Amino acid sequence: MPDPRDQVRRRITGDDAALVDHLLGVILAEIPGYQALDALQLDEVRAQIRWNVGRVLDLWATGTALTDADALRFRGVGAVRARDGRPLSVILRSYRVAARAFMGYVADHFGDALTVKDMADLAQVWLEADDRLADALHEGYQAAEAWISTDRDRALSRLVGDLVLGRHAHEGAFVARLRELGVHLPQRFTVVVLHTPASVEAVLPAMSEPVMHAVIDGTGVVVAAQADAKALRLVLHRRSARCCVLADIGANEAPRWYRLAKACLDRAPADRPVLDRGDAEVIALLAGRTDADPDRAASTVLAPITTGHDHLLETLDALFEAGTAEEVAARLGVHPQTVRYRLRRITAMTGRDPRRPWDLFVLQCARLATR
Structure with missing residues (x-):
């Protein structure tokens, strides 16, 4: 006779x-x-629910118990959640809520x-599994939190690297890591x-809090x-150094801008020590990059x-x-003095002096891009 379980x-x-x-x-x-979770995070939750349901049903149908490998898996889940910044209390409550809903679903449909x-044994299996997995989850979460708190500088440096190299699956993961590290960075930042990375410490006083920095592939990033x-x-x-300032960008845009900034510093002339997004956009156009946009370049500069x-x-x-x-x-x-006044206005408003060759070139590229 078939086993109903x-x-x-x-x-x-x-x-x-x-x-x-x-x-x-x-x-x-x-x-x-x-x-507040985004689509990718919700997919992760769905996958975890699917694993929990399947594992509990296996244990219930076979009369077996969780293994050390199961506990190790959840220890890893706890560590990831600590780095994402999702509160442990909220995670544990989700398992309790899911348990109640699961038992109601099974009772209604089967x-x-x-x-x-059968129903009592199923509830017992879920509770026992939940108890052991919660312990493993807590252990992984606590261990990751301890690592973060004792090595915060390295964690911040790694966060900067992950940001500009595009290692975050989504903006929510970056925001969660900021929250866990106690960094209150606005949604749009610089x-x-x-x-040269040697200039990193020197420029920190020119940056408003919060400030994070790292050295990535021989480049300083703040x-x-x-x-x-x-x-x-x-x-x-004073240091004969140069930088590219990428203002008002979001986490999802950071990898593209970082790549453009590096190209800009390599190719733009040295007579402009502080380059910006406009310079980077023009370099992207000149290099024929697939992500170059004439309208965006023109708008950024002009x-x-x-x-x-x-x-x-x-x-x-x-x-x-x-x-x-x-x-x-x-x-x-018009009078030449009127022209000189207008050129000073252009310099004040755009941050580019048409009397300088590079600035004039960038202005001209941006102007041509609008036609």
Whole structure:
């Protein structure tokens, strides 16, 4: 005679999508913290639910117990959750919520095929498994937390590296690690890439808190809420050093900008010690990178003067074709002093001095990209 427990196990595990979605729905409804998870994190939760359900049903149908390998798996899960910054209390509660929902689901769908003892044994197996796995989860979580707290500087340096090298599966993972390390970085932040790592310590006073830094492949990288470009120029000028300031970027954008900044520092002339996103975008266009975008390059460089400043754009266009203030004035029919005033306005608004060859080149590339 077929074993009813084995039949139930086969029916559930053979098509468990409905049960997994049901348990996830209950967790989301009862635990607000899970509602903030993104799509990738929810897929991880689904996978964990599927494993738990299958393992418990196996133990129940075969009369066996959890193994050391099962406990080791959950110790690893605990360590990962500590690094992600998901609170342990919330994780443990999710297992309790899932247990209650699981037993209700089995009773509703398979109660007629099972005896009272079958249901009692299933509940006992889940509780015993949950007890042992919770201990393993807690051990892994505590061990990871201890490592983080005792070696915070290295953890911060690794976080910077993971950020700019694109090692985070999603922005939520980066935010969670920031939270666990006690770093209150805004959603949009600044990354400064230095041509020589020896300048990292020197530029830290020009960065606003919080500040994290690392040396990656011979390049210095500093991540902070904001950077004082004027202070950076002074520090770097004294050291004959250079950097690229990537302001107002998010975690998902950081790897692309880091690659562009490195290319920019390698190729842009040395007469501009502090490069920025506009320089990097122009370098991307010149290099023919697949992620280059003419409209984005033009907007990044010219945004301050594209609305309500047609006279400044007109002056720039004339400068590209002429060369001197007198020649520009003759083309536009204005006084040379007016041209010089407009050029000073362009410098103040864009941060680029048209009298400098590189700045003029970047302005011209951006202007051409809009046509």
